Amino acid sequence: MPSIDIAGSTFNYRFDGPSGASVLVLSNSLGTDLTMWEPQMPAFTRHFRVLRYDTRGHGASAATPGPYRIAQLGADVLALLDALGLDRVHFCGLSMGGMIGQWLGVNAGARLGRLVLCNTAALIGPAELWDKRIAAVEAGGMAAITDGVIARWFTDAFVAGHPEAVAPVRAVLEATDPAGYTAACAAVRDMDQRAAVAAITVPTLVIAGTHDLATPPADGRFLAGAIPGARYLELPAAHLSNIEDADAFTAGVLDFLAA
Numbered sequence: 001m002p003s004i005d006i007a008g009s010t011f012n013y014r015f016d017g018p019s020g021a022s023v024l025v026l027s028n029s030l031g032t033d034l035t036m037w038e039p040q041m042p043a044f045t046r047h048f049r050v051l052r053y054d055t056r057g058h059g060a061s062a063a064t065p066g067p068y069r070i071a072q073l074g075a076d077v078l079a080l081l082d083a084l085g086l087d088r089v090h091f092c093g094l095s096m097g098g099m100i101g102q103w104l105g106v107n108a109g110a111r112l113g114r115l116v117l118c119n120t121a122a123l124i125g126p127a128e129l130w131d132k133r134i135a136a137v138e139a140g141g142m143a144a145i146t147d148g149v150i151a152r153w154f155t156d157a158f159v160a161g162h163p164e165a166v167a168p169v170r171a172v173l174e175a176t177d178p179a180g181y182t183a184a185c186a187a188v189r190d191m192d193q194r195a196a197v198a199a200i201t202v203p204t205l206v207i208a209g210t211h212d213l214a215t216p217p218a219d220g221r222f223l224a225g226a227i228p229g230a231r232y233l234e235l236p237a238a239h240l241s242n243i244e245d246a247d248a249f250t251a252g253v254l255d256f257l258a259a
């Protein structure tokens with residue numbers, strides 16, 4: 001997969017889909033990488049040229065020293081778009097990717113066609129939870145938090161019934177660079193976009209998961225209420241709703257992007 005040196009670091013990215021089509025950028029959640037979007041790729045690439053990338057500190061992108069900031073991760077996206085000659089794109093991000101999407105909507109709306117904010121929040125607390133998670137990883141590596149995080153990402157029923165879907169996500173989490181992961185935890189911990197998101201004028205879809213313990217539906221409803229004209233879609237899933245309820249997620253995003 002290609003890598004690119006921008007914003008003082010090296011990023012892994014890939015394009016899929018027809019070269020003449022509109023570009024849809026997909027942004028991963030904390031502790032995952034661009035492979036988290038595999039369930040969407042067959043359908044998304046029928047309509048869009050899909051640009052996936054690994055967020056700083058994740059996957060095959062470099063883990064520069066932290067702590068990171070959501071504004072920094074948003075600026076990384078703008079640097080990637082500039083380097084690839086992309087003036088205007090649709091953007092879909094889940095959780096941390098949705099926090100980056102909020103920042104882009106507020107600070108670089110002219111670069112966006114449509115915005116999809118999935119299983120995310122304008123503020124995700126409490127800070128002590130993130131401090132504890134960072135301390136646990138610093139002391140014991142990714143293995144110290146894997147089981148607890150997987151339990152937040154999927155319902156028990158999905159974990160029991162779909163081991164083939166959960167295993168690759170767990171493997172990516174376990175392989176994530178602990179320094180990149182904790183640096184990104186700090187970005188998530190320190191973010192508060194509650195007041196800023198009212199300035200988003202890009203057509204926006206907010207997706208939430210009924211069983212999401214990390215960013216509950218109340219967080220999605222807050223965003224949908226605060227962003228003028230935003231649509232709201234709630235799926236019967238936990239945090240990684242694009243995997244747990246993949247078909248409904250894919251259909252919901254495509255329906256919105258085609259509107």
Ligand SMILES: O=C(O)CC1=CCC(=O)O1
Nearest residue numbers: 029030095096152188214
């Ligand atoms: O990892 C979690 O617990 C949930 C989460 C918060 C931000 C993100 O991207 O995932």
